[in-house]
Amino acid sequence: MTALDTLLSPVVMFFALGLVAALLRSPMDVPQAFAKGLAVYLMMAIGLKGGVEMSKTAMDAQVFAVFGAGIGLSFGLPLIAYAALRLTSGLSKTDAAATAGHYGSISIVTFVAAIDALRIADIPSSGYLVAVAALMETPAIITALWLALRGSKKDAAEDAVRDRGELAREVLLNASIVVLIGALLIGLTAGEDGYERLAPFFTAPFQGILCLFMLDMGLNAGRGLRRGWRKLGVAPIAFGLYMPLIGASIGAGLAVLIGLPPGDMVLLMVLSASASYIAVPAAMRLALPESDPSVYLTLSLGVTFPFNIALGIPLYIGAATLLAGG
Amino acid sequence: MTALDTLLSPVVMFFALGLVAALLRSPMDVPQAFAKGLAVYLMMAIGLKGGVEMSKTAMDAQVFAVFGAGIGLSFGLPLIAYAALRLTSGLSKTDAAATAGHYGSISIVTFVAAIDALRIADIPSSGYLVAVAALMETPAIITALWLALRGSKKDAAEDAVRDRGELAREVLLNASIVVLIGALLIGLTAGEDGYERLAPFFTAPFQGILCLFMLDMGLNAGRGLRRGWRKLGVAPIAFGLYMPLIGASIGAGLAVLIGLPPGDMVLLMVLSASASYIAVPAAMRLALPESDPSVYLTLSLGVTFPFNIALGIPLYIGAATLLAGG
Amino acid sequence: MTALDTLLSPVVMFFALGLVAALLRSPMDVPQAFAKGLAVYLMMAIGLKGGVEMSKTAMDAQVFAVFGAGIGLSFGLPLIAYAALRLTSGLSKTDAAATAGHYGSISIVTFVAAIDALRIADIPSSGYLVAVAALMETPAIITALWLALRGSKKDAAEDAVRDRGELAREVLLNASIVVLIGALLIGLTAGEDGYERLAPFFTAPFQGILCLFMLDMGLNAGRGLRRGWRKLGVAPIAFGLYMPLIGASIGAGLAVLIGLPPGDMVLLMVLSASASYIAVPAAMRLALPESDPSVYLTLSLGVTFPFNIALGIPLYIGAATLLAGG
Amino acid sequence: MPLTASGNDKLRLELIIERPALRRAEDLLREAGVTGWTVVPAMSGFGGQTRWSRGTDLSGSTDMVVLICIADEDALEPALKRILELLDKRIGVVNVSDVRVLRPGLF
Amino acid sequence: MPLTASGNDKLRLELIIERPALRRAEDLLREAGVTGWTVVPAMSGFGGQTRWSRGTDLSGSTDMVVLICIADEDALEPALKRILELLDKRIGVVNVSDVRVLRPGLF
Amino acid sequence: MPLTASGNDKLRLELIIERPALRRAEDLLREAGVTGWTVVPAMSGFGGQTRWSRGTDLSGSTDMVVLICIADEDALEPALKRILELLDKRIGVVNVSDVRVLRPGLF
């Protein structure tokens, strides 16, 4: 059974190990510098592999349709998220907008875990979805800022404008965009041949390094949750659980319209369902300093990330095989 | 010849390189965050491998006998160490108790180096000894606290009790216990099949990473020795050399009683002979702040660790092949 | 075509990626501790491989001639560099001497990139050039100090003498010398057999790790350049571009005299052409504190390093095949 | 001791601020003509209700830093007014104390 | 300048303490009602006889940290008494100085 | 409060200096009889014209560190004279302030 296989994959189990250790207040940690280095490695690896795969197939209309869908999802999902938060939770306009932005953007680690799960389930997927992931990082931030600053005092908007240059750099040139897009292009140029020489570093140890990284993610998620959950009411926590399902459903709908094969459908669902915890919080601290980081960090890293890793991904795989494989 | 082979193994030579560089006051260092990350890797690797091996064999009475022996050694060895230190060295009651605790507990890097040496010598060993290593980390701390606080002013004991929660977490949930036990369970669940996918990360580069880590250990041991040796008299330094032999002998005796094969006997000897320099010092700073860290850190990392790596392990392998293979 | 192949090798492209990201002021970075750890790995890897190769061939007169040539180049090149700088740039005596010292010493990462380029071009080279690299690190520093302190007030010279011990340790026992020489000796002792067990860590992932490291080098070079170029006039920047060519030419001349095969000639040219940005700046801050680090760091890391990686190495390979293969 | 000479009295500004706001604070200082400062990374902190510690937040956006700036009162005063504005919506703590310096000409 | 207004005077506590004792010190501060502090990691130090430096001791148990706390005298006084007790057997150095703050209401 | 007792007044030296010069500064302090200090790593800084930040310079030779030393005026005075000489050609900033300590006997 796919779902159980995924749940018992070493990647998920190491995440669970970290989560449990943090909830029990273990003093252990994976040094931040080491984990960040591993994150750069993971992004290089999926970028290169995606590029090599893209070098083998033509860019047809379907690919551009998925690019468009991804950008549309990133712009649009925060609107739904904002409405849901304003209606159900007591969050302020600013906090709701900032949080909504996280759910339009993506979590690259969730994406990587989904690629791993697809491999276990033996479902093929396309390399260009790495590009879709990079394209979906940023648009959500624009929607979030628009939601927060619309009709606000001149003051706040002015602030945001003054920091525009810095914000643009932070958002368009952050590590994941630079490394993903860069490695994708390098993979495209290097092609199958060039990749072969790099494969011993980038293919073979991928799963193992992902395990080590997931252990750290579990520790982070658990600590975030332990420190932040008190500040969150029931409504925001519920939002962190149902919003990925809304995102995944819309992603799946678009994938069916475009006619994507099941593997690619799963990845588009995962991108829609996942929430950012690196690029978007950094942008929000810069542009909306009065927003409360403990709300969005706890939700995206402490609630939505574990949900997607443990339950979401198997669920999306199940749904996609039903929808596409029918 | 086994002993020379071990001495000239790259793992031992890189340790020697670091040690010599530090004694010559080289400014070089391996960044702490990187070395700590590698340590987590090493523990994941031996935990997973141990778990996979355990998944293939039944847990019989002998296994439980070794668990019991390990726990008993960890509780008991500090009593011998304490008596030796109080009789021969001028160390205060607190310092002697704190130091004794280190020698009941274990050094996981020494254990890993021993596994490597066994592989060079082509002697098989069992996966469950990783669990024994984890079990032996903690009991010694309880003995040390009892030795130090027995009959002391209400004050100190009260302190220790007040921090009990923190101490328990520090001691029972430290990185090596969490990662060793966690990876062992994950290896058990994943079994041979799941491990195959992880093997490229966890088996192939193991020796190389161990070399890199050993270079750092050599630097640490050398620096610790250079800074701390002046504070130590001849008696404590002698203790750091003969105590591992006492520990190994008792470990070997128990192994003979249980009827362990030579590889497992070596590992039990190494666990008994090695001294902690991560978990126990942290616990002692917390529970016995008036103890002097430069005594126990210098002894365990600067004296006993190098002794075991360079001379102890080949010696224990030789003894075990004599005793068990006779 | 060799030159284009080298330019489009993943290693060079990842360097370019980092350089561009830094020039566009991307906030991304590879954690320093992680990059430093990778650097130790790279040096261990080339040291070990060099040592294993040396264990297979005899040390003949030619080898010692190359050792002598390397030491001579390191002592001598700073004299040329100093003259060039004093004649063309407005740099003070101290700054010119300090900068000159960098160009007599070597950049180990450039050396590693050249080994990689030789592999792509399928040109063999000898292991003992790793030893030449280590030998060339230091002599240039002595020439630089002599140039700077010659005829200076007693004061400055006295300072330099007072710190002699520290300076000697900094210079003779820095990370790259310790690790290169140490790993070389370990590789020599271990020989082909011992290396086989380490190969999965040290051979297979080499290129991939070099890519990751080069991304970081690109970021560093770009940032150094962006911050420092304003302080530099046209003459020093031109020096950073023509000095490697001078160095490479002299290196090539000596290689022709000694009768080196093309691969070894390339490596000697690269060592002569490259400039230090780790060992020498550290020594200069210690011994010539009044020298301006932004001059020599910007030149060696921001100008000469990228030049060698992108254009120099293919050029030297082309020249060497002409000269030696003619 | 040279420390008691006149002109040696300076102010020491210590600004504990979240890392994303650091660049803005630095720009303000530079615009106000302050000639130097040094930034030290914090590893954890507590503020009324919540604890943070470096490494738990992967984005680093809640990390705090400590900016230390030695300056003349004349240079610092205009900078402080603008920093007060900056801090309005930001997380941050600022304190100023009297210090003596050895090389007064530098500031 | 707002710095000279009354109520702006606070104390700055600087506690240099070994990392394993940090949590206890923080608990004492919190129990005494202090509302905020920031902790900065040290990289090395010297104390009479021995030098330590981060990274040599793998357990990190001899690492020192610097806790900076801006607070009212009223809040700090009870905390200091208990910290003095804590330091009795511990390794640590504590100093207090006078500072002025910009937003006095926060403390 | 014990802080106002006589003998509690000490000086706090804060030396912001480039890392390669740290060992020399420490030697000077030790020779002058100062009994303890703590060093904190800086992550970035600005000084008139150029910004530096840790990690960009691979040699670490332009990294700055902050040395904090609590000491008696008597012990510090001779040390300061020599540090002033050291700083002559070096990059560095030094300030001294008045603090009160809890355990005056230690210094």
Ligand SMILES: Nc1ncnc2c1ncn2[C@@H]1O[C@H](COP(=O)(O)O)[C@@H](O)[C@H]1O
């Ligand atoms: N009184 C204080 N003294 C020193 N640092 C403080 C103080 N109050 C707050 N901080 C720092 O500012 C951060 C955010 O504070 P807050 O906005 O109150 O949550 C804390 O985590 C501390 O690092």
Ligand SMILES: Nc1ncnc2c1ncn2[C@@H]1O[C@H](COP(=O)(O)O)[C@@H](O)[C@H]1O
């Ligand atoms: N006077 C002082 N000023 C600043 N830090 C100090 C001082 N004395 C001791 N320390 C710090 O406290 C640590 C332990 O000191 P000690 O207990 O004297 O060995 C030292 O390594 C320093 O980090």
Ligand SMILES: Nc1ncnc2c1ncn2[C@@H]1O[C@H](COP(=O)(O)O)[C@@H](O)[C@H]1O
């Ligand atoms: N006024 C100041 N306050 C604090 N740190 C300073 C000051 N001036 C310089 N620095 C530090 O000293 C370094 C070198 O300064 P400079 O020699 O002026 O380039 C800077 O990058 C800062 O880290």
Ligand code: NA
């Ligand atoms: Na999303």
Ligand code: NA
């Ligand atoms: Na033991």
Ligand code: NA
């Ligand atoms: Na050179």
